[in-house]
Amino acid sequence: MSNNEKRLAGEAAIRYVEDGAIVGVGTGSTVAYFIDALADLRDRIQGAVSSSEQSTAQLKKHGIPVLDLNATGPLSLYVDGADECDPYKRLIKGGGAALTREKIIAEASEKFVCVIDSSKKVDLLGKFPLPIEVIPMARSLVGREIAKRGGQPVWRDGVVTDNGNWVIDVHGWQIADPAALENDLNQIPGIVAVGLFARRPANIVLIGDRLMD
Numbered sequence: 001m002s003n004n005e006k007r008l009a010g011e012a013a014i015r016y017v018e019d020g021a022i023v024g025v026g027t028g029s030t031v032a033y034f035i036d037a038l039a040d041l042r043d044r045i046q047g048a049v050s051s052s053e054q055s056t057a058q059l060k061k062h063g064i065p066v067l068d069l070n071a072t073g074p075l076s077l078y079v080d081g082a083d084e085c086d087p088y089k090r091l092i093k094g095g096g097a098a099l100t101r102e103k104i105i106a107e108a109s110e111k112f113v114c115v116i117d118s119s120k121k122v123d124l125l126g127k128f129p130l131p132i133e134v135i136p137m138a139r140s141l142v143g144r145e146i147a148k149r150g151g152q153p154v155w156r157d158g159v160v161t162d163n164g165n166w167v168i169d170v171h172g173w174q175i176a177d178p179a180a181l182e183n184d185l186n187q188i189p190g191i192v193a194v195g196l197f198a199r200r201p202a203n204i205v206l207i208g209d210r211l212m213d
């Protein structure tokens with residue numbers, strides 16, 4: 001993992017911010033560099049829609065207005081990190097437990113710029129355990145459904161999401177068809193969101209300050 005590459009990626013994403021924009025902002029150590037850089041453009045944007053309490057605090061610290069997605073409508077730009085990225089710009093996200101709000105904002109945005117360091121680039125998703133946000137009472141049910149599908153569910157004990165839910169990390173899956181798995185898991189009652197971004201992949205990936213093909 002390279003913090004220098006994370007910083008370069010976060011700062012490079014600034015070039016996609018247009019005057020007057022409302023910017024969707026993800027969560028994590030990479031996007032934190034983006035938020036710091038966004039502070040310099042504070043007077044040229046309307047504000048940001050935030051994916052977590054953590055990012056909200058950082059945005060507010062910089063005096064960037066944090067807006068409600070219900071009030072803004074669709075966004076032109078979403079900037080966020082990832083835990084893994086495959087050659088088709090499909091992602092695993094949620095290492096920081098912010099996957100549900102991230103997924104909502106990504107879906108609401110026209111362009112998703114993903115900022116990563118080179119350690120996140122993989123040929124096949126799944127080495128990073130797949131985060132799944134679940135309603136607490138569904139934890140065991142979801143765990144059994146995952147085991148039926150050959151995964152090893154591990155409860156992220158002690159972690160409560162910003163939505164008051166729990167996270168299961170699934171080990172042992174080599175995800176050959178991310179869209180099919182995402183669709184399948186989304187049918188299980190009690191799953192709030194799956195940290196697979198396959199039906200809504202990134203549009204642009206920055207590895208450090210380099211564009212991924």
Ligand SMILES: O=C[C@H](O)[C@H](O)[C@H](O)COP(=O)(O)O
Nearest residue numbers: 028029030081094095096098
């Ligand atoms: O829930 C957290 C998010 O999906 C993050 O974007 C992801 O975990 C990457 O975080 P980082 O930039 O700190 O590696």
